[in-house]
Amino acid sequence: MKHVNVLVFPCGSEVGLEIGRALARSIHVDLHGASSRDDHGRLAFARYAELPNIGETQFDACFAELLARWKIDLVLATHDSVMAYLAPRMAAWGVYLVNGDPQSTQVARSKAATYAFFAGESWSPRLFAELDEIEQWPVLLKPDQGQGGQGVTLAADRAAAETALAMIKQPLICEYLPGEELTVDCFSDWRGCLLYIGPRSRERVVGGIAMRSRRLPLSDEVESIAATIHQRLKLRGPWFFQLKRDAVGQYKLLEVSCRLSSSSVVQRAAGVNLPLMAVQDCMERDQIVLDEPRMTLLERRLSSHAELAHDFDTAYLDFDDTLVCDGRANPQAMRFAYRLLEMGKRLILLTRHAGNLEAALAEARITASLFDEIIHLRAGEPKSSAIEGAAIFIDNHFPERLDVARNRGIPVFDVDALELLFP
Missing domain, CATH: 3.40.50.20 (Rossmann fold)
Structure with a gap:
């Protein structure tokens, strides 16, 4: 291939x-x-x-x-x-x-166009052309081309609705849907088959992104909606739609999108890699979906990445309580070491380990060949004396970092910083 x-x-x-x-x-x-x-x-x-x-x-x-x-x-x-x-x-x-049919993308970009396209379906939400049509409050007002819940307002009465209408660009007035919300990740292949339908919950949402999601069984109701969208729109690749239950428990459509959803990682965690499937589908390869039903819940969080403004070719790593903690390899430090090797950096183990270093490495299941060099200093010998060239230094002990920073002028890091560097 x-x-x-x-x-x-x-x-x-x-x-x-x-x-x-x-x-x-x-x-x-x-x-x-x-x-x-x-x-x-x-x-x-x-x-x-x-x-x-x-x-x-x-x-x-x-x-x-x-x-x-x-x-x-x-x-x-x-x-x-x-x-x-x-x-x-x-x-x-x-x-x-991927999934770039011009008509489908235009329909999906506009909620008004989406609702008009699927008008007559039992799961299409009710829209109000003007406030005089509303018989029961509250109603939901939202921008036609919004995303992430931005600009969405729940209006409890006419006065609140009039205020919201004045602030929302291209507003839609929709029936209020008080029930549970879910996202359904789908994949349509090059042969026109709806290859995958993956419903998931939206249990904790931040900025419109589901940070806690649970994979859900596929119900007949959701499957029927997915099949209809697939049949009516020209779709090829990953796409998704969102549903919410109305006051009587029936799912109504919130939106359809011709792209990958932001929390589709839920499906990837279960073995359904939708972006990779899109690549395979582009080459017109037939695919079989194999997912892991026991992978049910996924939690997301913000992560951080620090950018190091320092060119270096060598990393010096301490052994005790840095590379190894309580006799076991520190997974974070090991990942960091292998990431540096992938970047073409030299690794040097720099330690004053009091015991048999070779035995300690073996006990931690770390091979000596991981390092370009191992420097085993004598007791009292400063680590700064062994460091040369364009380098960085990682050590859990502050006095060691202070010595190297003062005498070698290179960046020094504690173990907690490793997750921030070179993801």
């Missing part, structure tokens, strides 16, 4: 970062990222470029040049507006946009 040059755009969003993690270790993918603003995508993608915003006149020329320069085969767009903008243009550039 040939390597596929994949571009993720915008790559610094939660969706883009998830795609990056999902494809990073695929032996068939050469991963590239681009964004229109300086964000975490610059740190997460080794091949990265900044582009103008899609609303700027120079975007098309810059984007086409980037596609040609990187010889991109496939684009994964991570925002609904970007999907809708790129879809009618990609054919001229000769590059495949």
Whole structure:
């Protein structure tokens, strides 16, 4: 199988970062990222470029040049507006946009267009053209092209609704749905088959992103809605829709999107790698979904990444209470060591370990060949005396770090900093 040059755009969003993690270790993918603003995508993608915003006149020329320069085969767009903008243009550039049917992306970008497209379905929510039509309060007001719950207002009466209408751009007035909400991750393949339907809960939501999700059994009701959307829209690749129960417990549609959802990592944790399936589908490969039903709950959190403004070729690592804690290898430190090796850095073990170092390494199941050099100092010999060149130093003991920082002038780090460096 040939390597596929994949571009993720915008790559610094939660969706883009998830795609990056999902494809990073695929032996068939050469991963590239681009964004229109300086964000975490610059740190997460080794091949990265900044582009103008899609609303700027120079975007098309810059984007086409980037596609040609990187010889991109496939684009994964991570925002609904970007999907809708790129879809009618990609054919001229000769590059495949995953799930980039122009009509489908236009329908999905607008909630009004989505509701009109599926009007008549029992699961299409009721809309009100004006406040005089409302017989029962509260109602929900939301922007036609919003995302992440931004601008959504629950109006308890007419006065509250009038205030909200004055503040919301392209507002929709919808029936209030008080019940549970869920997201349904789906995949439609190149043969037109609905290959996967994965409902999941939204139990804790921050900024519109589900931070706690539970995989749910597929009910006949949800399966029927998914099948209808699949039949009516032209879909190929990952897509999702969101539902919420009304006052009598029936699911109503909130939105449909032609892209990957921000919390589709729930499915990947169970073995269903939707971005990688999109790459395989682009090559018209038939696929079988094998998921792990016992993987049910996923918790997400914010993570941090520190950027080191220091060129170095060597990392000196302490042994006791840094690389090894209580006789066992420190997983965080080991991951850090192997990440540095992947980056082409030299590893030097620098220690005054009092016992038999070779035996201690063996007991911790760490091979000596991990290191380019092992320096075993005598008691009282300063570690700064053994450090040379462009380097960094990792040691759990503050006096050791202070000595090296003062006498060698290089960056020094405690063990807790390792999770922040070089993810």
